Amino acid sequence: MxxxxxxxxxxxxxxxxxxxxxxxxxxWVVTRGEPTGELEQARERVAEALANEGTVLDPQRMREIFExxxxxxxxxxxxxxxxxxxxQSRNALHSLxxxxxxxxxxELLRAQRLSQQAAEELNREADRAREVLDTCLYMVRALxxxxxxxxxxxxxxxxxxxxxxxxxxxxRHTPEVRAILERLESEETGExxxxxxxxxxxxxxxxxNGIEVGRTPFSMADLALGEYRVQVECGxxxxxxxxxxxxxxxxxxxxxxxxxxxxxxxxxxxxDNERAPAHAARMARLLxxxxxxxxxxxxxxxxxxxxxxxxxxxxEPGPLVTLDDKARRLAHATPxxxxxxxxxxxxxxxxxxxxxRIGSGLALxGSGLALxxxxxxxxxxxxxxxxxxxVAEPSDVDFLVRQERxxxxxxxxxxxxxxxxxxxxxxxxxLGRGRRATAIVGAIxxxxxxxTTFALLLTRDDCGNVAVDRRxxxxxxxxxxxxxxxxxxxxxxxxxxxLPLFDNDSDNDNDSVSEGxxxxxxxxxVGVAPWRDGALLQLGGSL
Numbered sequence: 001m002x003x004x005x006x007x008x009x010x011x012x013x014x015x016x017x018x019x020x021x022x023x024x025x026x027x028w029v030v031t032r033g034e035p036t037g038e039l040e041q042a043r044e045r046v047a048e049a050l051a052n053e054g055t056v057l058d059p060q061r062m063r064e065i066f067e068x069x070x071x072x073x074x075x076x077x078x079x080x081x082x083x084x085x086x087x088q089s090r091n092a093l094h095s096l097x098x099x100x101x102x103x104x105x106x107e108l109l110r111a112q113r114l115s116q117q118a119a120e121e122l123n124r125e126a127d128r129a130r131e132v133l134d135t136c137l138y139m140v141r142a143l144x145x146x147x148x149x150x151x152x153x154x155x156x157x158x159x160x161x162x163x164x165x166x167x168x169x170x171x172r173h174t175p176e177v178r179a180i181l182e183r184l185e186s187e188e189t190g191e192x193x194x195x196x197x198x199x200x201x202x203x204x205x206x207x208x209n210g211i212e213v214g215r216t217p218f219s220m221a222d223l224a225l226g227e228y229r230v231q232v233e234c235g236x237x238x239x240x241x242x243x244x245x246x247x248x249x250x251x252x253x254x255x256x257x258x259x260x261x262x263x264x265x266x267x268x269x270x271x272d273n274e275r276a277p278a279h280a281a282r283m284a285r286l287l288x289x290x291x292x293x294x295x296x297x298x299x300x301x302x303x304x305x306x307x308x309x310x311x312x313x314x315x316e317p318g319p320l321v322t323l324d325d326k327a328r329r330l331a332h333a334t335p336x337x338x339x340x341x342x343x344x345x346x347x348x349x350x351x352x353x354x355x356x357r358i359g360s361g362l363a364l365x366g367s368g369l370a371l372x373x374x375x376x377x378x379x380x381x382x383x384x385x386x387x388x389x390x391v392a393e394p395s396d397v398d399f400l401v402r403q404e405r406x407x408x409x410x411x412x413x414x415x416x417x418x419x420x421x422x423x424x425x426x427x428x429x430x431l432g433r434g435r436r437a438t439a440i441v442g443a444i445x446x447x448x449x450x451x452t453t454f455a456l457l458l459t460r461d462d463c464g465n466v467a468v469d470r471r472x473x474x475x476x477x478x479x480x481x482x483x484x485x486x487x488x489x490x491x492x493x494x495x496x497x498x499l500p501l502f503d504n505d506s507d508n509d510n511d512s513v514s515e516g517x518x519x520x521x522x523x524x525x526v527g528v529a530p531w532r533d534g535a536l537l538q539l540g541g542s543l
Contacts, residue, residue: 099145134169262275285310378409456482
């Protein structure tokens with residue numbers, strides 16, 4: 001009682017405190033298909049039901065996080081914005097020529113604001129990318145001519161990062177600016193990183209800050225550390241923008257182009273097709289968060305799927321009025337638990353059979369099949385000997401020899417056949433699994449085998465006196481051996497419906513049983529104990 005009391009005290013002291021100390025995980029509620037009409041109402045109902053289970057993100061916050069951590073649509077700029085940017089660049093150059101550095105900085109800051117926001121769009125054309133680099137370098141000139149060389153070097157390094165693999169115009173920059181660029185290109189520095197981009201499927205164009213640099217799988221070394229905007233494009237459509245920050249020796253980006261095309265962020269939803277669950281699972285892995293996918297499955301019927309970074313669960317279809325209850329039950333589901341309708345309940349994943357079971361089962365099965373083949377061979381030889389004995393006459397010299405040969409093979413056929421059947425039957429619990437389809441097939445096969453066995457036994461010929469009617473007696477013995485073979489096979493098939501009794505997964509310590517489910521197992525124990533002048537074999541167990 002003292003141990004029990006201390007245990008209850010510990011549980012009472014750590015239970016509420018630990019629950020309150022745990023952070024509330026962010027919850028994403030997205031829809032399969034664009035959230036409009038009843039589907040949007042279903043999403044809102046699920047979000048309200050999950051409010052007490054964690055922090056449910058609103059659509060605006062989901063969009064911000066999605067585009068920061070995964071990808072965002074490419075920035076759209078108008079021709080008017082491009083013209084204004086070009087005008088600001090020219091005005092800045094004129095101000096520099098007049099040594100009006102304050103005006104030049106103001107124009108350059110306005111121009112750079114657009115080039116930073118829409119780098120992937122401005123840099124798509126080679127001539128415009130050069131203009132972006134030139135405009136950036138004008139700021140380097142302004143800093144040099146105002147005596148701030150350290151900031152000029154930092155600005156030049158930022159210009160090379162913003163517009164990689166593009167050379168500036170030859171006659172638009174002063175010798176001081178060109179000298180800084182040459183020094184940056186020739187100096188050896190450890191502040192560089194390598195970028196690798198993979199895509200599914202491969203062979204897609206890779207754009208770095210809008211500039212096409214190669215095709216996937218793509219690698220680029222000695223890039224200045226910092227943030228890059230990476231796009232992967234397999235067709236003419238502009239790719240979504242991935243913000244990749246180089247901070248170490250190697251940064252890898254893996255892009256699933258189908259996921260990119262069918263997952264949206266404004267608002268966050270997934271296209272209504274068969275790949276929606278897989279995309280929701282990928283979203284959960286990329287975000288490291290709980291993702292609830294709401295889908296319409298019929299007139300006024302909805303289903304909720306819960307996706308975690310490493311597992312998923314689904315609710316049964318139901319009307320809108322019961323959707324909140326299903327979402328709450330789903331929030332408390334454990335890994336592997338699935339809240340589905342009985343008719344749609346998927347079979348729980350099974351662990352692999354232990355090695356000792358596979359080895360023992362194969363050994364028993366192989367031995368049983370070998371003995372059964374031997375019994376068939378002996379049965380065939382006995383049939384030949386039986387035919388020779390049936391046509392012999394008592395007056396024949398070798399009559400007794402034929403009779404003895406036929407009788408002697410009976411024990412061999414029965415011994416090999418019965419032993420083989422028992423060994424094959426014993427291998428079934430070791431190699432089989434307690435699946436529903438297996439049980440049905442086994443029951444049907446066993447029933448047919450038992451019926452055939454009885455039919456063979458009941459239709460045998462009568463053998464009153466072997467000396468008078470040897471033919472009938474020989475046929476009766478042969479029919480009995482055939483019934484033994486069919487009965488042995490039926491015994492093995494009969495084990496299939498009983499497999500759940502032997503399907504004990506106690507070998508795997510990680511197995512768990514969901515709430516409301518039941519499991520059955522056969523626990524066998526074998527022991528040897530000394531007894532008198534020998535040993536006593538003990539068998540025990542529980543069901």
